Amino acid sequence: MDVVNLKCEPDLIPNLINEKGIYPAYHMNKRHWISVDIECYEDLEKLKMIVDMSYRLVEKR
Numbered sequence: 001m002d003v004v005n006l007k008c009e010p011d012l013i014p015n016l017i018n019e020k021g022i023y024p025a026y027h028m029n030k031r032h033w034i035s036v037d038i039e040c041y042e043d044l045e046k047l048k049m050i051v052d053m054s055y056r057l058v059e060k061r
Helices: 044-058
Strands: 003-007 023-024 033-037
Touching: 003 044, 033 044
Parallel strands: none
Antiparallel strands: 003 033, 023 033
């Protein structure tokens, strides 16, 4: 299983973890992070959007 942890807006997490391949973050703060199984998650465009959001949330200001 190939998994990536991504930072996410807390209010989006409850909806995202209901999708196949997205889980509460493993070894991370589950309020701000999700884990995505990139082998079984099928919506590539949505995954790109989540990765972009994660990057914006963790980039240095």
